[in-house]
Amino acid sequence: MxxxxxxxxxxxxxxxxxxxxxxxxxxxxEQLQLDRLLILPTGQAWHKPQSLSGAAHRSAMxxxxxxxLGGKVFIDERETRRAGPTYTIDTLLELRAENPDAQLxxxxxxxxxxxxxxxxxxxxxxxxxxxxxxxxxxxVAAWDSATVLPTSDKHGVYAQLQVQTLxxxxxxQSGTDIRQRVPRSRTLDGTVSPAVAQYIQQHHLYRSDS
Numbered sequence: 001m002x003x004x005x006x007x008x009x010x011x012x013x014x015x016x017x018x019x020x021x022x023x024x025x026x027x028x029x030e031q032l033q034l035d036r037l038l039i040l041p042t043g044q045a046w047h048k049p050q051s052l053s054g055a056a057h058r059s060a061m062x063x064x065x066x067x068x069l070g071g072k073v074f075i076d077e078r079e080t081r082r083a084g085p086t087y088t089i090d091t092l093l094e095l096r097a098e099n100p101d102a103q104l105x106x107x108x109x110x111x112x113x114x115x116x117x118x119x120x121x122x123x124x125x126x127x128x129x130x131x132x133x134x135x136x137x138x139x140v141a142a143w144d145s146a147t148v149l150p151t152s153d154k155h156g157v158y159a160q161l162q163v164q165t166l167x168x169x170x171x172x173q174s175g176t177d178i179r180q181r182v183p184r185s186r187t188l189d190g191t192v193s194p195a196v197a198q199y200i201q202q203h204h205l206y207r208s209d210s
Contacts, residue, residue, distance in 0.1 A: 005102040008037035009095065009129065011079065011088060012109075015052050016178060016200060017065035018192050020109075020171035024134050025069055027168045028107050032132065038076040038095075039066050043086040053205055055080035064195040087120040092128040104129035105164070117157045130162045182206035 008028050014021065017039075029037055041058040052058065059077050066073050078094065079086045088106070095104060106129040108116075113133035116122060125131065173191050181188060183206065188197040200206065 005035045005099065006033060006105065007095065007099055007102040008032060008034040008105045008107055008132075009040065009092065010037060010107040011040040011042055011091065013052055013175065014039070014041045014058050014062050014065075015175055016058070016061045016192055016196055016205070018173040018175060018178060018196075019190070020173040022065055022069070022193070023171055024107060024109065024166070024168060025066060025073065027134065027166050028105070028132065029069065029072060031166055032105050032164070034072060034105065037069075037073045039073060040076045040079050040091060043079040043082050044084060057199075057203060057205060061196050061199055064199060065193050068193075089119075089121040089124055089128075092125070096128055105132050106130070107132050107134075107166070109134055122157055123160065126160045126162060130164050132164050132166050134166045134168045179206045183208060 008025075010021075010025060010028070012021065025037060025039070028034060039062050041055060041062055042052070043055065055077070059075055059080065062075050066075070079091060082090070092104060092106070095102075106125070108131070110133060113131075116131075119125075178188060178191050181191070182200060188200070191197075192200070
């Protein structure tokens with residue numbers, strides 16, 4: 001019997017990709033025993049109130065941030081090339097068609113997990129991928145495949161999902177905080193990799209005059 005390929009899917013704005021994102025990817029590679037992990041910078045984010053940095057910049061920073069994790073990790077730019085709002089369901093459908101024999105694992109932070117009921121066509125996620133939220137918020141520590149949290153799930157979305165949680169230490173990094181640090185000339189040490197910090201500086205990202 002052939003074991004199906006274990007394909008991780010990790011999408012996000014990555015504006016910029018910070019050390020918390022990289023730690024989540026590392027945890028997923030180890031705990032899920034992934035054969036491949038796709039990093040997907042979002043295109044037109046329907047749920048983000050602020051405009052994002054250009055897709056080319058975010059993809060380049062992802063290559064710098066996740067590159068050291070090795071040959072199993074790939075930057076997939078399909079969402080940045082897609083016209084209109086970016087929806088995870090469209091990406092999963094494409095990946096399922098391209099990899100019919102693979103098991104898809106959709107990685108997400110606790111903020112994405114808590115907002116999941118508002119996602120576009122969320123009812124279809126269960127048949128396409130195992131949902132893998134990271135347990136870094138103390139309130140998330142009780143999650144398992146039989147637990148339905150949070151209580152705002154009015155339509156029973158969580159109960160329909162296949163869930164495999166990831167254990168990860170609490171990470172303080174925040175994209176919002178990083179973007180606010182730059183124009184104030186505050187250090188980015190401990191928030192992003194040195195390579196990403198250098199890229200931000202070289203390309204004058206997150207400055208009012210950029």
